[in-house]
Amino acid sequence: MIRCITFDLDDTLWAVDPVIRHANQSMFSWLTEHAPAFTKNYQLRDLVTLRKQVLEDAPDISHSVTLIRQAQLTYGLRQVGYSDEDTELLAAKAFEVFIRARQQVVFFEHAREMLSDLKEKGFLLGALSNGNADIHQVGLADLIDFQFKADDVGQMKPHPLMFQQMLEHTGLTPEQVIHVGDNPEHDIEGAAALGIRTIWVNIHGDDQVVPADKTVTCLSQLVNAVTEINTQAG
Template sequence: MPASPIKLITFDLDNTLWDVEPALLRAEQAQYLWLQQHRPAVTRKFNPQAMRDFRVTHYKQHPELAHQISAIRISAVQAMLLAAGYDSDNANAGAQAAFDVFMELRHQVQPYEQALDVLQQLSKEYQLGALTNGNADIFKLELGDCFDFSFSAEQVDASKPLPDMFHAAMSAAQVDNHQVVHVGDNPHHDIYGAKQVGLFTVWMNSGDWRWPRGEPADEEISKLQQLPDAIRRIEAKLA
């Protein structure tokens, strides 16, 4: 049997391997409760919606942290704590502790059905890499045992669809662009971004969305169980 022309499969994480919204909601709630207990003045000044609104404004005011999702989240809480009257030391320590609470819950995700089985199967034939604009660490999850490496926007200081993460993955795996398939849920960040550097693409469309516009992915799936067959179809076109 001839060797596969595909050597590397890269994956987005949030909403590609799991639905991230429930975990983010729980994490936000846990962080607010921690602040309510340990820095109560800030929760008297900001209710949860006001905190979200403040964070959006803070993000816009700090474009230099656009790709540093953890740093900007900590920075926003620091600013709220200062606005609530805490001194610098209390604001800094409180923001970091609140972020630690957030991150613990942020990683309590429920992978999509058969995600582990599919990744274990693929890892026997291909290198696997994780590429995320978020701050999830795949190696904190059981799924991480299937991956060879991971890159985040924070690490490379550039978010998809910028090419930096895709180039980092190719360098780590020592492969060329025509040997890579990228799997992701976001048409712009994942599919457009990967295509711009010449990768093959699989759109994870778990919500039955209509393709927005532009060149579609090479393959489309609604469940991870369909991914191995999608990879095979890409390989067949290259044979």
Template structure:
């Protein structure tokens, strides 16, 4: 299902190149450990589960916050400060400090799936490689960074997947028309459907089995991991060369 010519690949990060739920849980626990020392009153009222519940409530009450993971987390910390009687400049410092602690812990816990690095290293020698993510991880602070040519993060431009503008911006960075760029992710809607609607090619990495058909899975390549993706891409490229030759 990969159509030549193919000039660039873009990748989602969370749950595509690395596992994310365990990373976020560990970062939230690290944040709570920090609060126990720096803001014990806050830590007593808000454990990680309580913070998650508050974040869900804010997202339901203010859906616009769900466009941006960073904005939502910062809004959650601001609400926690307000409810604990922290206001003014002290509240601003609280939000900055706590988000910085969370973000550093989130980044430090990232560990790519075992097959990702060798597959990405090989693909980067053949294609321009980019990232399109709604998350706030920094791929350049991982071992994958040397093989990534550009990054488009929804949290930086406040345009999340699956909106077409984020995919269009990535194609501009890739220097290729959408039809010659393959986007790879794990989510049928925000990754596959979003990319296809923007005129790109799409592939899904389905590490835990294919998505349920009832979810309206887009018609695209589905593979179990990055090694299988690499093989599928190279087969397509080789077949195109043979046909032209």
């Protein structure tokens, strides 16, 4: 029987692109006021170039969107002439602005109701994310029991480590867990490789074939999908 359901967060429970755009704009507004040399030399589109540069210099941080973001800021501030001391302070403050805005998500329709329904049915709920959204800051701590992030685990899905740590944390076997996510590779293939059942969240109606146990196009369908899998598992 299924005892635990884990969820990806970004693009599974909310759309992430508008969240990141808002967070980037908030960060750049702060930098314009407090570190004008940065925004005089860099625009939002230059974050891609800065990301490439810091990953060339430090490929070992590629699993962590938080470390990448902090490294982008540090590298860019130094490049435009800020001292090491000022760079450290400005990078930390700018990241605080970014990460605070990054938690301001708008849930997909039916997201909280679906989680609440599953919680009431007695399922243990978890979050497994490659991003740096935090269940406590986005307003899900009352519904989701635990969270693993690539920042902390040291590997991004579909690497098995996050799924393995989840199984160790819960004391469950793969057959007792369903993983829910939008990414065919990171979520569906990653979980299935360990024998975890999967539900693909296809909000945008993509026509690709994804070998999940169930597919939903609206989060209102997810409780029924869990029930069907649980019946088959039983």
